Amino acid sequence: MGKKTGKQTYLLTNPPVIISTGTVVGPFEGCGPLAEDFDEVLTDIRDGQSSFEKAERSILIKACRLALDHAGFSSTQVDLFLAGDLLNQIVSASFSALELGIPFLGLYGACSTAALGLGIGALLLDGGFAETVLTATSSHNLAAERQYRYPTEYGGQRRAYQQWTVTGAGAALLSTTGEGPRITAVTFGKVLDLGSTDPLNMGAAMAPAAADTIICFFQDTGWDPNSFDLILTGDLGQIGLELCRQELSEQGFNLGDNFMDCGLMIYDREKQDVHAGGSGCACSAVVTFGHIYRRFMKKELSRVLLVATGSLHSPTTYQQGENIPAIAHAIWIES
Amino acid sequence: MAKKKLTPAQRKYQAKVRQVEPRPHYLRHTFLAFISGGLVCVLGQVLIDLYSWILNLPPEEASNPAVATMIFLGALLTGLGVFDKLAKYAGAGLAVPVTGFANSVVASALEFREEGLIYGVSAKMFLLAGPVITFGVVTAFIIGLLYAIFQ
Numbered sequence: 001m002g003k004k005t006g007k008q009t010y011l012l013t014n015p016p017v018i019i020s021t022g023t024v025v026g027p028f029e030g031c032g033p034l035a036e037d038f039d040e041v042l043t044d045i046r047d048g049q050s051s052f053e054k055a056e057r058s059i060l061i062k063a064c065r066l067a068l069d070h071a072g073f074s075s076t077q078v079d080l081f082l083a084g085d086l087l088n089q090i091v092s093a094s095f096s097a098l099e100l101g102i103p104f105l106g107l108y109g110a111c112s113t114a115a116l117g118l119g120i121g122a123l124l125l126d127g128g129f130a131e132t133v134l135t136a137t138s139s140h141n142l143a144a145e146r147q148y149r150y151p152t153e154y155g156g157q158r159r160a161y162q163q164w165t166v167t168g169a170g171a172a173l174l175s176t177t178g179e180g181p182r183i184t185a186v187t188f189g190k191v192l193d194l195g196s197t198d199p200l201n202m203g204a205a206m207a208p209a210a211a212d213t214i215i216c217f218f219q220d221t222g223w224d225p226n227s228f229d230l231i232l233t234g235d236l237g238q239i240g241l242e243l244c245r246q247e248l249s250e251q252g253f254n255l256g257d258n259f260m261d262c263g264l265m266i267y268d269r270e271k272q273d274v275h276a277g278g279s280g281c282a283c284s285a286v287v288t289f290g291h292i293y294r295r296f297m298k299k300e301l302s303r304v305l306l307v308a309t310g311s312l313h314s315p316t317t318y319q320q321g322e323n324i325p326a327i328a329h330a331i332w333i334e335s
Numbered sequence: 336m337a338k339k340k341l342t343p344a345q346r347k348y349q350a351k352v353r354q355v356e357p358r359p360h361y362l363r364h365t366f367l368a369f370i371s372g373g374l375v376c377v378l379g380q381v382l383i384d385l386y387s388w389i390l391n392l393p394p395e396e397a398s399n400p401a402v403a404t405m406i407f408l409g410a411l412l413t414g415l416g417v418f419d420k421l422a423k424y425a426g427a428g429l430a431v432p433v434t435g436f437a438n439s440v441v442a443s444a445l446e447f448r449e450e451g452l453i454y455g456v457s458a459k460m461f462l463l464a465g466p467v468i469t470f471g472v473v474t475a476f477i478i479g480l481l482y483a484i485f486q
Contacts, residue, residue, distance in 0.1 A: 151446035155422025160357040195345025
């Protein structure tokens, strides 16, 4: 079956190029160690808007425009816009699509959206269905808090294993031709439920999905984990990364120092008091499209496996006693 | 909200999660809640004495304006964006007294102002405080009933 290899992996014959990216982060993320790798750091977490939802939409549009500008493209030259976010009915993505005027496919993969967008975009380009695809995702700490947890001014205490939703947006422009890192393979994950019920410990809920997709990728492609500069999970955080490492080593995959998590890179966990690390759609998006992309352009990296993870619950499902299912998609990026 | 029965694989994984999950610092939380809760009570007592002295009221009646003042302070600190920062350290010390109730109402009301005065602020104001009110009223009703029967 042509481009599909093994159980879940697609090898791309003409690997699509990430020709440009755009990233915007909130003021808090701008105090983190990766601040210099983002195109814009907001000074106002509302970005001059009257609500957090409008602010999220505004930064998503900004990130898209930055990606287009960096490549010298106008929105009319883009065939498809693939985007998603965490807010109910993915309103940030669809309202941004209204503003950009590009034919739109809305995605929902919770925090795995960055990888989902890259994966579907790459398949569409390699399949000859499009020439240029813009993919983007966003999250906003306060918009997510009020939807998933408590009102933002509510005085509750956070758990040590809780993660901090990243305020930001990341966009990437994919093309069949051009300069930049290429997407050589994509592994779409299965939804897994390992019995997690605590919506505050999403790292633990997502770790088995990440491990499953990573194992699947290596079995399908026959590659060795050590031949990657970086195997980067999306937002497992400290607890999730530890659990994922355990799961992998039980299956005979012992990952070394090249195994990292975007959620552990974006904040200074000593100083910023974010507990187990960052999370949210924007977490893997801004780290990959900002920091990792720049390291690719500086030739510091040549082969990276991005494994963005998503927790697929809603406040309604967990209140009704359902477990938290999770997913992970892997994207092989190579210069 | 019945919990689902876990399969052996799920149980095995959840046992691993419990090993990795950090435990809360119970001693530290309890100590901070004791100190901060105590300070809130001291402030409450100072207010009762003050109102009793200024308004020349018996202490039982002076507690009403004192409670109202504490609610006002909780609401004001929430509006100024300070309450959640204090509560991060104080925990139950600020949540259990009436200040916590004020915070939960004002935080909800503030949060939903963008959705309008009716469907936003008014409808969502008791989002967090609702269960407290419901259980408070139900408990009061039962106690009142028992009191009437066995008096």
